[in-house]
Amino acid sequence: MKNSTTITLLTALLLNMGITASAQVKAYTVADAHSHNDYKNNIPFYRAYEKGFGSIEADVYAVNGRLMVAHDKKEISAKRSLKILYIDPLIEKLNRDPQRHLRLLIEIKEDYKAILPLVISELKPLEKYFAYDGHPGRLSIVMTGAVPPAAVMPNYPDWISFDVDHLDGFTAAQWKKIGLVSFPLSKYVHWNGKGVFNADEIKRIKGGIDSVHNAGKKVRFYETPDTKSSWLAMLRLGVDVIGTDDIEGLGNFLNRKETSEYTAPEPYAVYHPTYKSDGEVKKVKNIILCIGDGMGLSQLYATYSANKGQLNIFQMLNMGFSVTYSADAYITDSAAGATAFASGQKTNDRAIGVDADGKPLRSLADYSADAGKKTADIAVCELTDATPAAFYAHDAERSHAAAIASQIVSSPVDIFLGSGYNDFLRPLNGVTPIDKMKQRGYAIVRNFDDFLNTPATKILALMDDSVTRPKMAGRGNYLPLALKKVTQTFKNAPNGFFMMIEGSQIDHGGHANNLKQVITENSDFDRMVGDALRFADEDGETLVIVTADHETGGLTLLDGNIGKGYVWGDFSTNDHTGTPVPIFAYGPHSLDFRGVFNNTEIFNKLKALIK
Numbered sequence: 124m125k126n127s128t129t130i131t132l133l134t135a136l137l138l139n140m141g142i143t144a145s146a147q148v149k150a151y152t153v154a155d156a157h158s159h160n161d162y163k164n165n166i167p168f169y170r171a172y173e174k175g176f177g178s179i180e181a182d183v184y185a186v187n188g189r190l191m192v193a194h195d196k197k198e199i200s201a202k203r204s205l206k207i208l209y210i211d212p213l214i215e216k217l218n219r220d221p222q223r224h225l226r227l228l229i230e231i232k233e234d235y236k237a238i239l240p241l242v243i244s245e246l247k248p249l250e251k252y253f254a255y256d257g258h259p260g261r262l263s264i265v266m267t268g269a270v271p272p273a274a275v276m277p278n279y280p281d282w283i284s285f286d287v288d289h290l291d292g293f294t295a296a297q298w299k300k301i302g303l304v305s306f307p308l309s310k311y312v313h314w315n316g317k318g319v320f321n322a323d324e325i326k327r328i329k330g331g332i333d334s335v336h337n338a339g340k341k342v343r344f345y346e347t348p349d350t351k352s353s354w355l356a357m358l359r360l361g362v363d364v365i366g367t368d369d370i371e372g373l374g375n376f377l378n379r380k381e382t383s384e385y386t387a388p389e390p391y392a393v394y395h396p397t398y399k400s401d402g403e404v405k406k407v408k409n410i411i412l413c414i415g416d417g418m419g420l421s422q423l424y425a426t427y428s429a430n431k432g433q434l435n436i437f438q439m440l441n442m443g444f445s446v447t448y449s450a451d452a453y454i455t456d457s458a459a460g461a462t463a464f465a466s467g468q469k470t471n472d473r474a475i476g477v478d479a480d481g482k483p484l485r486s487l488a489d490y491s492a493d494a495g496k497k498t499a500d501i502a503v504c505e506l507t508d509a510t511p512a513a514f515y516a517h518d519a520e521r522s523h524a525a526a527i528a529s530q531i532v533s534s535p536v537d538i539f540l541g542s543g544y545n546d547f548l549r550p551l552n553g554v555t556p557i558d559k560m561k562q563r564g565y566a567i568v569r570n571f572d573d574f575l576n577t578p579a580t581k582i583l584a585l586m587d588d589s590v591t592r593p594k595m596a597g598r599g600n601y602l603p604l605a606l607k608k609v610t611q612t613f614k615n616a617p618n619g620f621f622m623m624i625e626g627s628q629i630d631h632g633g634h635a636n637n638l639k640q641v642i643t644e645n646s647d648f649d650r651m652v653g654d655a656l657r658f659a660d661e662d663g664e665t666l667v668i669v670t671a672d673h674e675t676g677g678l679t680l681l682d683g684n685i686g687k688g689y690v691w692g693d694f695s696t697n698d699h700t701g702t703p704v705p706i707f708a709y710g711p712h713s714l715d716f717r718g719v720f721n722n723t724e725i726f727n728k729l730k731a732l733i734k
């Protein structure tokens with residue numbers, strides 16, 4: 124008896140919690156969007172409908188026994204009837220799309236007595252789609268504007284409901300006829316759509332929203348600024364119907380919401396460096412060059428926010444900005460970007476390890492090998508991809524994967540890790556790059572565990588593409604483990620080592636305009652950097668550099684909550700941008716990396732330290 128009571132109470136509690144949670148977080152989609160004055164845009168109905176809008180508005184006049192769509196009387200023309208612009212398209216579309224729901228908001232411009240009888244007769248062909256109490260259809264008809272007095276509302280058919288701007292003075296029968304409550308935003312606040320509401324304003328607006336919700340109806344605001352900040356504010360407030368004149372803008376904003384928002388599950392701990400050797404002017408024995416492909420300041424700050432306000436990279440005190448334009452473009456690609464910091468020359472986009480005239484350039488890996496250092500080239504992508512390739516290959520065209528792969532045979536780099544095995548199987552003079560590397564004494568490794576466990580000191584590790592899948596698709600600790608493997612292999616090298624290790628896929632998240640992908644990749648990269656800083660502290664002669672080749676996505680942070688690990692990112696492009704990227708340095712000579720300088724200076728500054 125006692126047990127079953129407990130279970131019942133617990134069940135009730137859980138159910139209650141579930142209801143509360145879902146009531147608090149409304150999952151917005153483009154179905155919550157309303158095309159205000161829809162008939163005014165160049166393609167009435169279809170633009171908003173095809174974009175997925177759940178609500179469309181048309182203003183009507185009664186002219187010679189027909190409903191004509193117009194904002195004012197002067198605009199009335201024979202071709203712009205409600206039938207032509209809305210009723211006929213609705214019949215066709217609702218028939219074809221059996222899942223589609225829509226609200227048609229019809230604004231009575233004048234004389235409901237003339238208009239409502241025409242609505243009843245003209246909308247008759249849509250009858251089977253009508254949604255109202257006891258008739259679960261897909262088309263809601265809501266009359267707005269010069270609606271009749273409440274007293275006569277119940278005289279109209281059940282499928283006709285009304286939009287009103289107040290809650291008081293209705294009888295129960297009249298209230299049943301209310302389909303929507305709409306307020307001018309100015310009833311609560313005067314706002315130009317910029318910035319955020321203060322606590323007092325939120326309280327006032329929320330009061331209005333709650334009063335409608337408590338009365339069991341949906342709420343809309345009109346005369347709202349048509350900006351991203353305003354749409355975001357409506358979402359945050361829990362408004363049911365978000366109006367716009369910018370169908371593309373609001374449609375994209377809501378359609379991309381799922382890939383624009385991210386809340387990190389659990390923050391990870393960051394490493395707090397000792398700073399013992401930081402900034403010392405002394406010998407640099409080892410260099411760890413960490414490249415976050417596509418990692419700009421917004422990507423870093425989004426990752427910092429998702430990690431509840433901490434980042435390993437932000438522990439680094441000495442920082443600057445790297446200017447990334449290439450020889451032939453304001454916007455660099457990864458090939459020209461990597462060539463600049465690997466070999467010190469601005470070259471054309473697409474060019475790997477050659478200057479703008481096609482002349483091969485030596486990389487930091489080559490100079491390090493000359494100085495007797497061990498070297499490593501580590502990426503989470505094909506080894507022939509731009510960033511890793513810039514350290515061993517020379518080709519004016521980055522897509523020449525086979526030609527790039529073939530050049531690995533003359534590189535002094537000791538440890539390679541990436542994917543793209545097949546590129547290394549194409550024979551040159553009868554010998555494949557793989558065979559040639561075997562002859563040169565390299566262990567050829569095809570499996571990540573084998574890579575971590577091999578006792579070999581010269582390794583060509585070529586993973587299947589599934590191993591270098593996105594972090595959010597379950598890649599695991601690839602980067603931190605790769606860093607550990609290389610540092611352990613090289614730590615007793617008498618002349619030290621140089622390693623390039625790339626967080627290759629931060630860029631992919633930017634190209635895909637997927638904030639979760641950006642942040643999960645950047646977090647993975649940042650954890651690896653934390654381990655690099657710890658190694659640098661233990662070693663005392665290691666310089667850690669963290670930078671990017673360029674920014675990807677034009678990422679803007681529209682909203683976030685550091686306490687909750689939450690971010691809303693908005694991308695302005697699916698490509699790279701020209702914004703300079705941050706550079707962070709830790710360890711001896713880290714002071715050399717302050718200021719704003721060209722990406723080629725990264726090469727010059729590092730080369731000067733390779734002895």
Ligand SMILES: [Zn+2]
Pocket residue numbers: 417457630631634675699
């Ligand atoms: Zn890219």
